[in-house]
Amino acid sequence: MFENLKAQPADKILALMAQFREDPRSAKVDLGVGVYKNAEGVTPVMRAVKAAEQKIWETQESKSYVGLAGDPAYSDVMINLILGDTVARDKVAAAATPGGTGAVRQAFELIQSANPDARVFVSDPTWPNHISILNYLNIETVTYRYFDRETRGVDFDGMIADLKEAKPGDVVLLHGCCHNPTGANLNLTQWQAVVDVLLEKALIPMIDIAYQGFGDGLEEDAQGVRLVTSSVPETLIAASCSKNFGIYRERTGLLMAVAQDTNAQALNQQTLAFLNRQNYSFPPDHGARIVSTILNDDALRSDWAAELEDVRLGMLGLRQQLADELQRLTGSDRFGFIAQHRGMFSLLGTTPELVEKMRVDNGIYMVGDSRMNIAGLNAQTVPILAQAIVDAGV
Secondary structure, X not given: OHHHOOOOOOOHHHHHHHHHHHOOOOOOEEOOOOOOOOOOOOOOOOHHHHHHHHHHHHHOOOOOOOOOOOOHHHHHHHHHHHHOOOOOHHHEEEEEEEHHHHHHHHHXXXXXXXXXXXXXXXXXXXXXXXXXXXXXXXXXXXXXXXXXXXXXXXXXXXXXXXXXXXXXXXXXXXXXXXXXXXXOOOOHHHHHHHHHHHHHHOOEEEEEEOOOOOOOOHHHHOHHHHHHHHHOOEEEEEEEOOOOOOOHHHOEEEEEEEEOOHHHHHHHHHHHHHHHHHHOOOOOOHHHHHHHHHHOOHHHHHHHHHHHHHHHHHHHHHHHHHHHHHHHHHOOOOOOHHHXXXXXXXXXXXXXXXXXXXXXHHOEEOOOOOEEEHHHOOOOOHHHHHHHHHHHOO
């Protein structure tokens, strides 16, 4: 049997990590891995997370299974964090998942089960695992224009034109905030125009929100999601706590199915639990317990929000420093888009050849499509990156 297995393509980011580790240069800069790092290059455990874990350790009396959909308290706090009071709780079915990736996978499984003929429209570019999972499930994928390589902003006219080609029942995958890999985001007026197309064409939005709080703030980053979810009949939302709680290894995600028809909630909830049972049965609980402990404790929630805000402002400061340094070196504001992007990532919009040149000549490691992790920088490495960009002729 095993001889019939086919070799799978190597993961480009993992290969880049290996190259970085083997590079002997002391001034090398890792901008490839999509993990938040502080100025010392460490992914820290947040203060509120440590306090919540201590509280859990002191009070938890069992490690027995939770329900198939996870702890309801976790679903409740996450629904409130993302949707606020824009959607009534009895319209939302939710299930805990192993990370945001698990939520994305379960959402695609639900789509395939509910409408095998549905196509999924994804932005060009998008997070590569979106495409990988869709291909693995043999779900037809259609790309829509998103990133304008001239302005390094959103090609909104192209996006709308492409979405208008979708058929009723097709799914549109949207990034809730902090678009990965580009960093270019829709404004609220553009979100409303997307809603208009979704309604006009009877399309189903699926929103992947993995970076709430990393862009313009916790409430601001949720505005687009809330607008869509409160405006259309049905929405799928895949959420992750890896970044904004810093609990990457705990694999803490949530899948929501929102229906304006409250009669659909019971069936949707049953379906999410069924999908969990077929895949991994009971979801992991430790990360979910951390999140619900923090969000249900006023002091912990306040401390978590304050530390998250420090992280957000730190990344914005690095963006501005890099844009300013590039303007100083080039005498041009053509890199101003870096300061306008939001979240951990920006797409430089250059060629794989120039990305490779920066790696060879300057020890700058970023993904071949020129996605760079802003959180991989610090005040000392920003000038190194800026000089490498100029030297490469980006």
